[in-house]
Amino acid sequence: MFSGMNPQLAVPWPQLSDDLREPDAVLDWMHATDPITGGERVYARRGITVFLDPEDDVVIHVSLYAPTTADEYARRLRQRHGKRPLPKV
Numbered sequence: 001m002f003s004g005m006n007p008q009l010a011v012p013w014p015q016l017s018d019d020l021r022e023p024d025a026v027l028d029w030m031h032a033t034d035p036i037t038g039g040e041r042v043y044a045r046r047g048i049t050v051f052l053d054p055e056d057d058v059v060i061h062v063s064l065y066a067p068t069t070a071d072e073y074a075r076r077l078r079q080r081h082g083k084r085p086l087p088k089v
Contacts, residue, residue: 004061004063006060020041020048026038026041036052048064
């Protein structure tokens with residue numbers, strides 16, 4: 001798997017999204033300590049997962065891997081990007 005943060009896209013996300021068509025799965029994810037609802041777009045059959053802020057259509061992270069199923073992606077490949085804040089003392 002290859003993962004990259006803050007990718008520079010050749011085209012805006014809405015255009016890329018149209019080209020990719022419907023994702024195999026749409027999941028929630030954590031960006032640092034912020035929950036992002038519906039921002040993990042899994043195109044498992046193409047080997048692409050796009051992590052975005054859907055409110056602003058900003059791609060934050062991209063993962064590339066060998067094509068697979070959405071179930072196999074979730075079971076074996078899905079990354080956890082969240083962070084937990086330190087406990088207050």
